[in-house]
Amino acid sequence: MNEFLAVLMDGLIYSSWLFVIALGLTLIYGVMKILNMAHGSFYALGAYAAASMVGYWLNHGHAPMASYGILVLAAVLVGLIAGPLIERGLLRFMYGRDEMVLLLVTYALFLILEDVIKLIWGVDPYFIPEPYSLLGTMDIASLTYPYYSFILIGVAVLAGGAVALVLQYTRQGKLLLAVIHDREVSLAMGINVSRFYLVTFTVGTALAAIGGALTAPTVSVVPGMGVEVIVLAFAVVVIGGLGSLEGAALGALIVGLVRSAAVHYLPQVELFCIYSVMALVLIFRPKGLFAAAEVRKI
């Protein structure tokens, strides 16, 4: 029983972590039809920015509690700087090109960013362990969990909820849905599509960065930390159905729970359980769980 509870807890924490990252990915794909290979690099950027800003803050003996705010601040900054820079400076010249070409552009971007990060922060690891243990721990199922893990869950729920609400209830959100549904028609209707692209990409970037920033206190921030994340996020988004919000949520949950179950009951298969799930889902739901079936008029 305890073990089962542990599986749930670990799964939930891992899922929230995944969801925050996957959310940005699915958003960008849904709106811009770009499967962003550089998403992992934004995750890494977020982690590095957070690590150095919080590091600076703590080294100067400021209140550690504020470091949580700084984590998020760092991520938002990354989003606000990197997002527009890349969308305006590069991607917008690529719109209308084939999806695969855009995929490659982002792949090139990923290569470049890997080294840019190295040039800015070097190869030595960065640590900011304080925020992780600062809030203390609680015991669940005779296991100790830091409260920080629950912050992660909270952030995931918040982020998901916020995006959902914006899409459902604000005018801008409805317009965005229109853009998602049909770019041409939206253009014809006089919607400022390019602005939506800019905003979406910035938000997506910021979300990836937040994922990274919130992970920073729990890991050693090192080069290449974004690489593994990309394919994980892809898996989540594909399982859920590309561009689908609830899909990303469910995908993250499935991946998270399956992985933690594997770790607890069958550690040998951890390496490929995620891909097996992805394959299985695609076999039975060729377009993912939340795919909108489109009928072609002839």
Added chain:
Amino acid sequence: MAVILNTKGLRKSFGAVTAAAGISIAVEEDSVVGLIGTNGAGKTTFVNMVTGYLKPDAGDIIFKDRDITELHPRDITRLGICRSFQIPQLYDSLSVFENLVIALGIRDRNVHGSVFSRTFKLVPAANPLVVAAAEQSMQRFGLLEYRERAARLLPEGVRKLLDIAMALISEPEVLILDEPTSGVSADEKFAIMDMVMDAVRSHGCTVMFVEHDMDIVTRYAPRVVAFYEGRILADGKAADVLSDEQVQSYVIGGLRALQTGASDISHA
């Protein structure tokens, strides 16, 4: 005359919408039938069911004493029912010539021998017979001048012609045309229909065409079937059907209103 294609009580509904509520039509060999009706009357649904794109909820489709209700479009095509499309279905990145050559390539594979006995021998573009056939077809439909132009760059009227030309490549026994003249300027429409009809007569086949344009219908269709809300309102000699006052009020009235906007429909 012998009935070549016979549909019995075809039903199809999409959720709450009933697109076909028991459509039964018997088509004689070498006849020409016009299908009329407002948008959403169920014409295209009917065509899609006959050609296997949609599976009817109920009813049978008999082609030459053979039940083809459950068959895929490709099998139905191989049996000899071909169609053109309301929105031309072309290989947009390829030239007119290439479109036809590919069509011929498939035709030859289906008509003569298995995939493997043929494909590895046959290089359509290099095969004089194929090239000749393609040029004859372009000749017939006045496509020669567009020979090397990519399909996506063609004017709507020409796209329609190419679409029909490709349907005829497989030498069908039944040809179904879905709004052959929609989206075509008024002065072109008769020219197009003449070309089509010449082509058809030249190798003799049964024709069914969906049409909004009453001038076309009266001129080319001896027999007319009028659809309304998924049912057949009237079926018979063109004159009788078109003068039927139900048809007059429900169908033609609706269509007249549409006439001007007809071209937009094809883009929808």
Added chain:
Amino acid sequence: MTHTDKTPFVLLAALVVLLALGPFLPKSLFLLTMSLGKGLVVLGLVVLLRTGLVSFGQGLYYCVGAYAVGSLSQFASVKNAVLLLLAGTLVTAILATILGFLLANYRGIFFAMLTLALSMIVYGLLVKTSTLGSTDGFNVPPASLLGKVISGQSNQYPMFALACIVAFVAAVLTNSYLWTALGQLSSAIRDNEIRVEYMGASVRNAVHTKYVLAGALAGLGGAVTALAIGHIDPEMAYWTTSGEFVFVAILGGTGSVIAPFLGSIIFEFIRTYAYQYSPNTWQLVLGAALLLLIIFLPAGLWSVFARLRRRT
């Protein structure tokens, strides 16, 4: 689609030139051999790309082909190079036929992702197989041809020559396949599957055949690479490997069966420079080079040649 196709002549001429040039470029022979090996994989991808399909899992066949060669020569001590290459190709062809039944239904991103997942599963299985050296992989003993050892030699020429000939044969066969009615269906399927079905051809079968062809070519490429390098490991099935192949395919362009090899050669050389002259920022150089290519040569490197030809 011109009515007569000169590609075979160009290929033949290229083969002659390469074979004649080989002895004078001892220092690049290995790199060229590798490029040709990977070019074969990319050639398979091009067949798929023409059909509008992108596989992010060609690494699977690349790896399986290589492991087939490795295992045969290591455990069954088969030493004949040609035999090994054929084995690698055959094994992957069979595997692709089986997986094809599943994959032939998929398109676009989902095809890409499912192929990716499958190859990652194979990667995982290999990592777990300690008898095959897990991630360290194992070394492939030198293979021989006509009683002469040709791989794992300081003299690279024989292996290079073999690679050239294999690549030539594969390219010519693929090219002639692309010209057949079935081959021609590629662009038709990419443009409009509905019409293909309404012409009476089975899209599913066509896609399946192409997938098998691509798989077999990837297997052959893996086999060549295994012989050339003399070492194999699961990394060959990792998604980044497959991603690189897609990359090279786009780089070269899908205009001709020559493009993949051209793209592959240029890619390998760009990367080697980046490695040698900016060891700390080679990824940046590589990424930048690829961006420039995508921006200025959207149709791939091949478009340069196409233009070169059109001018006459």
Added chain:
Amino acid sequence: MQRNASRIIRVLAFTFCLILVLTLAATPGAAQQPVKVGVVTFLSGAAAGPFGVPAKQAAEVMVEALNAGGKVPGYPAKGLNGAPIELVFVDEAGGTTKQVTEYRNLAQRVDLVIGYISSGDCLAVAPVADELKKLTIFFDCGTPRVFEDASYKYLFRTGATSTMDNVAAAMYVVDTKPGLKKIAGINQNYSWGQDSWNDFVATMKVLKPNVQVATAQWPQLLSGQYGAEISALLSSGADVVHSSFWGGDMEAFVLQAVPRGLFKKSTVVLTCGETGMYKLGNEIPDGTIIGARGPFDMYAPDTALNRWFRKAYMDKFGGVPPSYPSYKMAQALLGLKSAWEKAKAKSPGDADKVIASFEHLTFEGPGGKVTMGLGKGHQAVQGMVFGTVKHEGGKVTYVNVKHYPADKVTPPEGVKAEDWIKSGFKK
């Protein structure tokens, strides 16, 4: 046809020039003097921080001092027997396929190669070294398979194999915690992790046959998220948790496991812990068992050479002490220097003489005496050291440090490590 021919020729001419140009550019001629040494370590990716860069920096420090001459205690002569050393660095990232290619390119530009941290790269490069007859020295990679599966003429490894890490680790655990009943492991799911765990468990089974394995966790390399694994370890109730994690993974594991009390519940053995100690030392609780893959860093003997090396390194790199990869790189260079000068080699042309004197060589490194004792005199053997972390006055210290002499923790010539362990360490 005439026009086709001309087109074909044009196209080919283009390809030809292309290949020619690329080739010429790709192969700059190698100089005679000084001795060019290619150094291959990770300059990018996850292994750059903990291993690649410290090793690169050590190479720079050593070569600077050696070329100046008279600075390195015990090695008075300039460079290599007078000839200055020139370093050419290459990134080891990118997988074995790329590394074999890069090795072949490098071999054309340098006189000899020192490098390779990844065992996969070592296995792949080994046969090529003999094929190209290029003197090559592996300084770090751990897999015993290199000289177990084959023997090479031009290849040497101045670092001991990973076998001793885990054999010694098991011995140390048994020595320090005689009462242990359950062990658990968390190792990265690739060769390094698998080999380490298997050696550790195999040794345990010999030393304490009734010890049971509570759980063995196999997270993916670089996964960075160990929440579930840590829960599994916590609930496994193991007395000892073995981990061969390195670099970022090791550090992430510590950062996530410490707050959750794993280090309190069980004794954690980090066989590669040393690389993280300088920055992470204060996070690592007392009682944690730390390995340095040999007598390096804090376990290094207090010799003139070691004192000089630490000082020189810290002076050059802002007070950061050298970690074990730095030591192993220094060791490789000094091994080369010893062999070179023993052979009185004048130029790279004398490679065969160098090789002859390198075999079965014994030389002094900053980590103490190194003997090329295995693999027909091509594979170094060294003693192994383990110690336990204890914080004193805000500084990290190591208590009950135990040394395990080479012959206790490495198999005899011609015996495979795993067979040797299973045999109960027969000599």
